[in-house]
Amino acid sequence: MLASKKNYTTPREASFLLGITYCTNLPCRFTPTTLKTMNDLTHFDSNIVGNPKNNIFGLPFTEEEARVVILPIPWEVTVSYGSGTSRAAEKIFNASLQVDLFDKETDNAWKEGIFMRPADRKILMKSDYLRKEAELYIDYISTGEQLEKNNFMCKSLKEINEGSANLNRWVYEQTLNLLKQDKLVAVLGGDHSVPLGFMKAVAEKYGDYGILQIDAHCDLRKSYENFVYSHASIMYNALSDIPQIKKLVQIGIRDFSQEEWDYVCNSDYRIIAYLDKDIKERQFEGQTWQKICDEIISHLPQNVYISFDIDGLDPKLCPNTGAPVPGGFEADQIFYLVKKIIQSGRQFIGFDLAEIAVDENEFDANVGARIMWKLCNLLASGNHPPVPNKVAACASSM
Numbered sequence: 001m002l003a004s005k006k007n008y009t010t011p012r013e014a015s016f017l018l019g020i021t022y023c024t025n026l027p028c029r030f031t032p033t034t035l036k037t038m039n040d041l042t043h044f045d046s047n048i049v050g051n052p053k054n055n056i057f058g059l060p061f062t063e064e065e066a067r068v069v070i071l072p073i074p075w076e077v078t079v080s081y082g083s084g085t086s087r088a089a090e091k092i093f094n095a096s097l098q099v100d101l102f103d104k105e106t107d108n109a110w111k112e113g114i115f116m117r118p119a120d121r122k123i124l125m126k127s128d129y130l131r132k133e134a135e136l137y138i139d140y141i142s143t144g145e146q147l148e149k150n151n152f153m154c155k156s157l158k159e160i161n162e163g164s165a166n167l168n169r170w171v172y173e174q175t176l177n178l179l180k181q182d183k184l185v186a187v188l189g190g191d192h193s194v195p196l197g198f199m200k201a202v203a204e205k206y207g208d209y210g211i212l213q214i215d216a217h218c219d220l221r222k223s224y225e226n227f228v229y230s231h232a233s234i235m236y237n238a239l240s241d242i243p244q245i246k247k248l249v250q251i252g253i254r255d256f257s258q259e260e261w262d263y264v265c266n267s268d269y270r271i272i273a274y275l276d277k278d279i280k281e282r283q284f285e286g287q288t289w290q291k292i293c294d295e296i297i298s299h300l301p302q303n304v305y306i307s308f309d310i311d312g313l314d315p316k317l318c319p320n321t322g323a324p325v326p327g328g329f330e331a332d333q334i335f336y337l338v339k340k341i342i343q344s345g346r347q348f349i350g351f352d353l354a355e356i357a358v359d360e361n362e363f364d365a366n367v368g369a370r371i372m373w374k375l376c377n378l379l380a381s382g383n384h385p386p387v388p389n390k391v392a393a394c395a396s397s398m
């Protein structure tokens with residue numbers, strides 16, 4: 001029998017989930033035994049193919065050594081259309097080994113260390129279990145059946161909402177712990193519901209901040225299909241629960257409901273939404289992307305968090321994402337915008353990247369790996385650690 005959809009875990013996936021690494025016969029960037037001291041890259045050749053024995057991008061850093069830590073969250077319980085995001089981290093890890101490390105623009109900021117944790121196996125198993133319940137539930141309510149009449153469905157819904165709340169707590173604890181160690185943190189979905197706990201942790205660490213959301217959708221629904229923590233509600237929940245979020249600037253929006261639009265219009269400018277159509281029309285009429293970026297950035301406060309739903313890009317770059325919509329950005333447009341945010345003197349404090357769905361064709365993972373690479377480099381380059389010795393030397397010479 002031919003399996004049309006992969007619903008099992010391969011030994012390689014399992015080893016990744018358990019944090020065990022694979023070896024190949026390819027020439028490697030690094031031999032682990034040669035690493036002597038923290039971030040000693042003397043014996044690391046960044047010009048050859050990535051070593052899968054190492055971490056993401058073939059980099060030789062441990063979590064302790066790395067300045068940037070990526071937390072993968074293998075979760076896609078409330079996905080309403082396509083699925084496949086909960087297993088994205090392993091595919092992105094594999095694709096990342098092909099990314100060339102030289103990053104002229106950020107002066108090789110990766111040398112400060114990038115590390116991705118293995119995806120948590122218990123979270124993945126919980127997601128798989130609740131996802132099956134959610135599918136039955138969505139089938140049931142989509143035929144117009146009344147929820148109250150079915151105890152089993154009521155129980156499923158309760159279980160899904162509780163499971164999502166537990167996930168949010170877990171993400172909050174994990175990311176707050178990393179932020180307290182002065183790590184720069186990136187969260188990798190999973191679907192777009194996953195960063196809520198991280199956004200709360202960011203508020204605790206940095207206080208007031210603004211979110212730049214790159215997305216085809218507003219994600220401002222007050223629960224979706226009765227799922228309180230739906231991917232379609234992430235920004236509604238973030239704005240409701242986190243008063244430190246002073247501004248939400250959405251770009252690339254092209255699929256939204258009347259209710260969501262009313263919410264934007266009644267937000268007293270807490271939310272600024274740039275419709276994809278309006279950005280395109282301004283460009284058709286001769287405005288440059290530079291000018292539009294300057295305007296977008298002018299709405300953002302000093303601390304900027306980026307919430308990147310891959311479907312904000314043109315779907316040719318993410319053909320398997322759950323809810324693709326024609327239109328959207330090129331990746332280079334976003335990289336340019338993030339670079340301009342840093343150049344404006346604002347602080348880029350963290351990001352999430354979500355809704356990358358993978359199948360046998362690895363193109364989505366390839367794009368995902370390259371976006372992760374660029375954003376990690378920009379994050380590190382915009383947050384160089386202070387050099388205490390230099391400061392002390394300057395002070396003593398005064």
Ligand SMILES: [Mn+2]
Pocket residue numbers: 192215216217219231309
């Ligand atoms: Mn989204």
